[in-house]
Amino acid sequence: DSGVTQTPKHLITATGQRVTLRCSPRSGDLSVYWYQQSLDQGLQFLIQYYNGEERAKGNILERFSAQQFPDLHSELNLSSLELGDSALYFCASSLSVDLTGELFFGEGSRLTVL
Amino acid sequence: TQLLEQSPQFLSIQEGENLTVYCNSSSVFSSLQWYRQEPGEGPVLLVTVVTGGEVKKLKRLTFQFGDARKDSSLHITAAQPGDTGLYLCAGGWDGNKLVFGAGTILRVKS
Numbered sequence: 001d002s003g004v005t006q007t008p009k010h011l012i013t014a015t016g017q018r019v020t021l022r023c024s025p026r027s028g029d030l031s032v033y034w035y036q037q038s039l040d041q042g043l044q045f046l047i048q049y050y051n052g053e054e055r056a057k058g059n060i061l062e063r064f065s066a067q068q069f070p071d072l073h074s075e076l077n078l079s080s081l082e083l084g085d086s087a088l089y090f091c092a093s094s095l096s097v098d099l100t101g102e103l104f105f106g107e108g109s110r111l112t113v114l
Numbered sequence: 115t116q117l118l119e120q121s122p123q124f125l126s127i128q129e130g131e132n133l134t135v136y137c138n139s140s141s142v143f144s145s146l147q148w149y150r151q152e153p154g155e156g157p158v159l160l161v162t163v164v165t166g167g168e169v170k171k172l173k174r175l176t177f178q179f180g181d182a183r184k185d186s187s188l189h190i191t192a193a194q195p196g197d198t199g200l201y202l203c204a205g206g207w208d209g210n211k212l213v214f215g216a217g218t219i220l221r222v223k224s
Contacts, residue, residue: 002156033212038117043157043202043214056210090156099145099206 003027004093004106012112018079025072025093031055032050032074033094033103034066038087049074050097081113117141118203118215126221132194135218136201137186144206146179146186151200151217160188193222 013019027034034057035047039040045058049068058077060066063081068074088110092103118132119138138148145164149157157181161170161184163179174197176189186203197222204214 002158004156035214036190042216043204045211045213050208056208060212092156098210099212102159102162105158107154107156 002072002104002106004091004104006091006106006109008083008109008111009107010112012114014114015081015083017081018077021076021078021089021091021111022050023074023091023106024077025074025091025094026104028093029093029104030072031094031101032068032072034060034074034076034094035090035092036087037090037108041087043090046076046078055097057093078111080108081111083113086113095097099108117207117209117213118134118205120203120215122217122218123216124219124221125144125148126223127193129194129222129224131222133193133220135188135190135201135220137188137215138179139205141205141207142183144183146183147204147212148186149202149214152198153203157200157202161182180218190220195222195224198222 007022030051033048037043046060050054055095066076088108090108092105094101123172131136147162148160159166159212161177166181168179187215207213
């Protein structure tokens, strides 16, 4: 158990819909990272938040957005869903703002868009 | 195009065999990490290498960082079925972006 909690574990929805994925980081960790894992693209970095502020942005689509709340949990919002958005979405947390600390990954949220 | 190229993509071996997985890039990384991911779970950090030429050992696993900090290898001695999984290398890029290779799927048969 990494200490990172992601909900829901599985989600099935239709194209055009909007979903929200939730992540609770390890106790004390201030950084939250979101990753997308698909068979053809592997693990792709989406976005990082540190103590409520956006710190780094990767290959995140404009249809996707994220935020980190004062209690440090984070949400990833995916809208106007397309078939190609079907993937595993991982959240990882870390104590540090940079990559010097270890990243702890949750078990992921599996999104299926039909 | 992946920033980090991993090879081989798939590896199926018998218990007791040795194997090496490679992670290559044309870019220099300040550090490189190796993760192992099992089905239904998130990646778990195995090791971080920081210094060019550095070698780290974790039981039967030996990790090496290339002298130029552009490549790394993971060597497993006497593989066991419990070593089965997806092995991922990852490097820090453009600040806080940890980029991953596509991974090597290892299957160790008993």
